[in-house]
Amino acid sequence: MRVEFNAIDVGCGDCLFLLLENEGATFNIMIDCGNYDKAKDYIMNGLHNKIDLLIVTHIDNDHVPGLTDMINKNSDIIINKILFNCYQREPIGDKDVLTDEAKHRLLELKGNIPIIADAIDSKIDAEQARLLSEAILNYESRIGRKIWERSYITCDSPDLSLNEWGNIKFLSPSQGYIEELDILFKRMFRNLMFDDIDGKMYDENSSIYEIMMHYMIQENLLSHPLGTFDSKISSSSKSPYTEESIRNESLKEKPEPRIENKASIAFAWEYQGCPKMFFFGDADALLLERQIKAKYTNRPIALDLIKISHHGSLTNTTKSLLNEIDAKYYVLSGGKGSTPNISTMAKIIVRPLIPGVDRRVLYYTKATPSIKEFINNKNNLNTLPDFDFIRNEHPIIFTY
Numbered sequence: 001m002r003v004e005f006n007a008i009d010v011g012c013g014d015c016l017f018l019l020l021e022n023e024g025a026t027f028n029i030m031i032d033c034g035n036y037d038k039a040k041d042y043i044m045n046g047l048h049n050k051i052d053l054l055i056v057t058h059i060d061n062d063h064v065p066g067l068t069d070m071i072n073k074n075s076d077i078i079i080n081k082i083l084f085n086c087y088q089r090e091p092i093g094d095k096d097v098l099t100d101e102a103k104h105r106l107l108e109l110k111g112n113i114p115i116i117a118d119a120i121d122s123k124i125d126a127e128q129a130r131l132l133s134e135a136i137l138n139y140e141s142r143i144g145r146k147i148w149e150r151s152y153i154t155c156d157s158p159d160l161s162l163n164e165w166g167n168i169k170f171l172s173p174s175q176g177y178i179e180e181l182d183i184l185f186k187r188m189f190r191n192l193m194f195d196d197i198d199g200k201m202y203d204e205n206s207s208i209y210e211i212m213m214h215y216m217i218q219e220n221l222l223s224h225p226l227g228t229f230d231s232k233i234s235s236s237s238k239s240p241y242t243e244e245s246i247r248n249e250s251l252k253e254k255p256e257p258r259i260e261n262k263a264s265i266a267f268a269w270e271y272q273g274c275p276k277m278f279f280f281g282d283a284d285a286l287l288l289e290r291q292i293k294a295k296y297t298n299r300p301i302a303l304d305l306i307k308i309s310h311h312g313s314l315t316n317t318t319k320s321l322l323n324e325i326d327a328k329y330y331v332l333s334g335g336k337g338s339t340p341n342i343s344t345m346a347k348i349i350v351r352p353l354i355p356g357v358d359r360r361v362l363y364y365t366k367a368t369p370s371i372k373e374f375i376n377n378k379n380n381l382n383t384l385p386d387f388d389f390i391r392n393e394h395p396i397i398f399t400y
Helices: 036-046 065-073 099-111 114-119 130-143 174-191 200-203 206-218 243-250 287-293 344-349 367-378
Strands: 001-006 016-022 024-033 053-056 081-083 166-172 268-270 274-279 301-307 327-331 360-364 389-390 396-399
Touching: 001 024, 001 327, 016 036, 036 065, 065 327, 081 130, 166 287, 243 344, 301 396, 344 360, 367 389
Parallel strands: 024 053, 053 081, 274 301, 301 327, 327 360, 360 389
Antiparallel strands: 001 016, 001 396, 016 024, 166 268, 268 274
């Protein structure tokens, strides 16, 4: 079987593809999309508008908007199955998402937030939908069948068999993380709509979850700041690039992911019973480590590819997680400023290579300042295990 991995540069966000091909048959997997305009040529000409499995890791502005645009704008798109943890469950039809009073309060509070202003309009059609959940439901109505998996995906979900195309094993989120996020949303919703004491409006109006996610992200009301996701190179990264300084950087950790990232779907793609690729979304490193230890006995695992969590930020990758896994390719998708963080990149490259991995390639979609600085100083690190940086100008091809 031929497997083509592709990561599209959509700016700060993610847009990933696995194209599986065997004897003329194909199976296409798409993971997130922060910007459809930058990915549409590949979707139309590379996938021929066919997506067999669409995985939406979580609701965030650098992962979801392109998917909404794709479904709304591309009338030729064919999607066969969607995994998306959102509380949208029933078609809205002609009913308003919110009551008139609730609309007024949200507009009064934050009328300048486009996603909310659009979302609370009544009778949104396919061309106008700004919520991914509504776009999916409109699409289902158009094609006359259900494609959105209604049960929530957690690390305890059963494996998803792709038949001859392999297997998906889920590593994140935990049920506890989903419940933690839901409790936070309900509390915020009741603060905004204080007459809805019993939460009935929240539970029965199915787009509220996604509206609240966008609201809280844009207003920075979630529990942890982005921290490393800023526009400056950290002062430590300005120190001389030597083996000693890079090893010191690899020891720095700050495992404090934002709560919406802790709810991210992460998974393994397996083929013929063996794990081949890990896709971590924006998931929590501590949960990923626990799940890998629980689900795989032969460790450390030599993989072909690992998509590093949360654009390589400091908060979502730990040394202890990487002690359990290694790969020929590490995907650093999106990012800005000091992300990917120098400490995350250092953690990847300083470890001794394990059997099955003879060289590490850091495959990146965006030449952020932190990556440029690392590349410019690579010659100072010749004593470290063999590694290189490659931009996403060409897909990565595997044969199984």
